[in-house]
Amino acid sequence: MSENTSTQALQQRSLAAVWHPCTQMARAELMPPLPIQRGEGAWLYDFEGNRYFDANSSWWVNLFGHADAQLNAAIKQQLDTLPHVMLAGCTHEPAVRLAERLSARTGGALGHCFFGSDGASAVEIALKQSFHSWRNLGQVEKREFVCLKNGYHGETIGALAVTDVAIFRDAYDPLLMRAHIVESPDSRKGPEGQVKALAAMRALLEERSASVAAVIVEPLVQGAAGMVMHSPAYLRALRAMTREFGVHLIADEIAVGCGRTGTFFAWEQSEAEWPDFILLSKGITGGTLPLSLVLTTEAIFKSFWSEDVTRGFLHSHSYTGNALACAAANAVLDRFDAGQLERNAAQSKLLGAAFAPLAEHERVEQMRQRGMILAFDVKDAPERFAEKFHLAARRHELLIRPIGQTVYLMPPYLIGPATASFLANAVTNTLNDVLSD
Ligand SMILES: *Cc1c(COP(=O)(O)O)cnc(C)c1O
Secondary structure (H helix, E strand, O other): OOOOOOHHHHHHHHHHHOOOOOOOHHHHOOOOOOOOOEEEEOEEEOOOOOEEEEOOHHHHOOOOOEOOHHHHHHHHHHHHHOOOOOOOOOOOHHHHHHHHHHHHHOOOOOOEEEEEOOHHHHHHHHHHHHHHHHHHOOOOOOOEEEEEOOOOOOOOHHHHHOOOOHHHHHHHHHHOOOOEEEOOOOHHHHHHHHHHHHHHHHHHHHHHHHHEEEEEEOOOEEOOOOOEEOOHHHHHHHHHHHHHHOOEEEEEOOOOOOOOOOOOOHHHHHOOOOOOEEEEOHHHHOOOOOOEEEEEOHHHHHOOOOOOHHHOOOOOOOOOOOHHHHHHHHHHHHHHHOOHHHHHHHHHHHHHHHHHHHHHOOOEEEEEEEOOEEEEEEOOOOOOHHHHHHHHHHOOOEEOOOEOOEEEEOOOOOOOHHHHHHHHHHHHHHHHHHHHO
16 A cells, blocks of 8 residues: 655644644635655655745754755764663763863853753743752742743743734743743844843843743744844843842843854854853754753852752653763764854855845835844735735745744855855845735
8 A cells, every 4th residue: 555645635634633733723714834854955845746935944953954965974873872872870971071162162150960851841840940059048038030022932832921912822821931031132122122121131030030030032033033133242231230130130042043143143142151050952963853952151060069869950841861862962063163153154145145126125024133143024914914925935946934923044054156146036036026916
């Protein structure tokens, strides 16, 4: 019996058996999932021989596109040696090496690495570690968290509590721990926006710091908010403020880490002292296997150090420190050791230049870019714009999912002059199709 893999049949089977993420299944018939047969570099291929450029790196994870030979080789080698062993009571070279290399990338400031399975679990781990660290130090009242307006930190119950994206959050609001949501330094509001955001943070911390464990932010770019950007100066001021008021700072680099914004950690651009926690996931395995990491300081690590088992951090996930995922992450770091940031700088210039003409489009505003993230907002966008754009883009060989009225590119690090101009043309043509409908 051969399986029917024709496009429509696979779509129908998928709609019947697979509950798709981030999808109203009642509308999925109108926007059927694209059956993908294989991927190669930045391109995805369907069963009919059509190809699509993966402009959002499959939810920001495929840094080097699809089926990258180096990443695949690293995983295959690990697969034949040791695919997995539990990290409690055992250890293995890929995990140790990964922790050491990430620590080195912070100059040793964040020298302790805890392993999770996905972004949301990293957020949960950091929130728990922050609270528990204060508790171990006798500051049991420090149990509140602060996040930014429109911030996104994942969708498990704890992570959702520090997420301010209504569409993901509202239905579950009754279940969530109460966090403080503070004005975001959205650069579209100009320099006063940043001043206001910092003043709001100061006002909150002046009043509540005795009860606050940590502030969590997405450095430089609030991704799910619609690629909302802010300046490194905000991060510098925020670091100083969290020090002044004695609260932890958690830098959620799940989206912006791994070279996405121009430096390996987005935080580096602040030129400030390191945060108390940095979280990585998404791109760290280049879109091959799920993995997340929570990097933290000697001070926090030491606050758990005790003869008393219950003062330890007993958190665990079944796949913690999975060796295959760690091998993939080490292969990703190999690329950065071999000049990836320099390549990204050149690629980001190509993207910026190719999209510059689109900034003049009468319906385009707030064209903005940081490293390998480029975004713009669409004025007076029609209803269900994101859905329409996503569908229309398929006809221009483009896989892309706008957020609300914001169209963004977060492409694989595989941009050359030809792909940059292909992307600019495809996005412009898609936009014109959608607007003229
Ligand atoms: C995607 C994301 C998360 C959640 O990661 P998952 O792997 O989807 O759970 C958390 N924080 C940020 C900034 C993200 O972009």
